[in-house]
């Protein structure tokens with residue numbers, strides 16, 4: 001009897017191994033050219049946080065200046081010293097019509113979504129005008145930020161837009177279905193009168209922050225190496241309240257004491273007009 005049981009168990013284990021090993025092999029990327037190795041969480045920064053912050057502030061201030069006629073209510077809610085700093089802002093020149101134009105004028109390039117240059121890859125993100133120099137912040141990964149212990153099961157079903165940070169925090173960048181409803185709800189919840197704490201226009205066709213398309217960046221391959229990489233960025237408490245309306249991330253829980261987690265994409269080399277942005281989806285943290 002124990003012999004039969006052991007044989008049965010051995011047989012089951014063999015079939016189990018064969019069924020699951022190929023699946024595991026598919027999910028572990030052994031090719032060093034198409035995976036991202038992170039020696040330690042602290043060594044994952046291509047660009048210093050201060051530089052990421054400076055780039056975001058430049059773009060967001062320019063977006064606010066461009067949108068000045070619609071920002072009067074926001075500016076009126078600010079304390080006088082902050083408000084007076086914006087008095088010197090000039091409205092956008094007449095040729096800066098769209099947020100993409102503002103991006104082009106501020107950073108020297110613009111990005112947008114279009115049909116991917118990869119076979120059967122759906123849409124991707126391209127440098128549409130100008131040149132994105134090495135080290136530039138080229139995109140942001142929008143979405144709802146979930147701590148490790150927060151419920152994301154239903155949102156995650158069949159959802160290819162969930163980004164996992166090095167510390168296990170998840171960002172759901174899906175702009176459809178339940179993910180969209182959750183983002184809208186959390187973003188609306190955190191509003192302070194006319195002051196919005198996050199941007200939800202990335203869920204629509206009228207994107208206010210043109211950088212918020214990072215969830216559409218496709219994966220690299222052997223013949224098409226990555227030209228951008230992900231970098232996590234925690235929004236500091238000193239971040240200007242009037243510019244939070246351009247942050248494309250919101251926390252799932254309102255009782256969040258931690259800084260807001262954002263993820264930006266940084267150019268690994270100069271990326272020319274017409275090139276598709278490609279990142280590396282595989283990360284190994286040692």
Ligand SMILES: C[S@@+](CC[C@H](N)C(=O)[O-])C[C@H]1O[C@@H](n2cnc3c(N)ncnc32)[C@H](O)[C@@H]1O
Pocket residue numbers: 116118119120121122123124160161215216217218219220221
């Ligand atoms: C985060 S989404 C990227 C946006 C996606 N291209 C779209 O239009 O919705 C990830 C999905 O894009 C597709 N994808 C990404 N990189 C790819 C590649 N190199 N080749 C083929 N499909 C790719 C896969 O379907 C993957 O599940």
